[in-house]
Amino acid sequence: MNSEDKLIVAGFGDSNANGDYYYQHDFNGYPFYRKNTSYSIAYHSVFMPWSETASYYILKTTTYSNSVPIVTPLYRKEGTDPTDTTVSWKVLVSQTSAETATGTVVLDLASSSSSSSSSSSSVGYSSSSSSSSSSSEGYSSSSSSVDSSSSSSSSL
Numbered sequence: 700m701n702s703e704d705k706l707i708v709a710g711f712g713d714s715n716a717n718g719d720y721y722y723q724h725d726f727n728g729y730p731f732y733r734k735n736t737s738y739s740i741a742y743h744s745v746f747m748p749w750s751e752t753a754s755y756y757i758l759k760t761t762t763y764s765n766s767v768p769i770v771t772p773l774y775r776k777e778g779t780d781p782t783d784t785t786v787s788w789k790v791l792v793s794q795t796s797a798e799t800a801t802g803t804v805v806l807d808l809a810s811s812s813s814s815s816s817s818s819s820s821s822v823g824y825s826s827s828s829s830s831s832s833s834s835s836e837g838y839s840s841s842s843s844s845v846d847s848s849s850s851s852s853s854s855l
Contacts, residue, residue: 703809706732706740706781708757711802712790713773716757729755729779736760740781740804746772749791755781757788774802782806 704722711717720732720740729742737760744753749772756772763769776788781804788802 700730701809704730705807705809707803707805707807708734708740709803709805711757711774711788713759716759716773717802736762742779746775750775750777752777753779755779756791776804 700722702722706720707718708720709717716734716738718734718738720734720738723731723733725731727742727744731742732740739758739760740755741758742753742755743750745751746754746756749756754775754777756776757774759771759773761769761771771792773790773792774788775791776783776786778786788804
């Protein structure tokens with residue numbers, strides 16, 4: 700993974716959570732992505748009180764005047780692949796009074812090039828060129844949906 704690899708997030712109830720999240724580094728042994736200083740996507744093996752199950756989270760960080768950051772998980776997907784379509788994203792903190800939006804998370808791997816040929820890595824896309832090759836990063840699919848039926852409200 701490199702810093703140009705990103706997850707494209709769309710359709711979630713918190714419109715500020717939607718957008719491009721760029722790979723930063725590995726965190727807890729899995730890729731960590733950041734949109735800006737307020738929104739990130741991270742893997743946690745346990746994240747109490749929201750889950751005792753290994754999951755990816757879309758997180759919102761709020762920093763108040765006392766400089767203490769508060770991290771609130773907005774959405775959770777069980778497993779180690781945030782793009783897996785066989786498992787739905789769960790709403791942890793409803794962003795609207797009746798959040799029903801279906802969100803998607805798609806992996807977009809940046810292209811790399813060399814002097815003799817170019818290669819690109821992608822998930823869920825196909826391309827052809829006489830001098831390019833494609834490789835998969837082991838992700839099983841390219842999008843996922845939000846299961847709004849299990850939403851709950853939380854306040855800090």
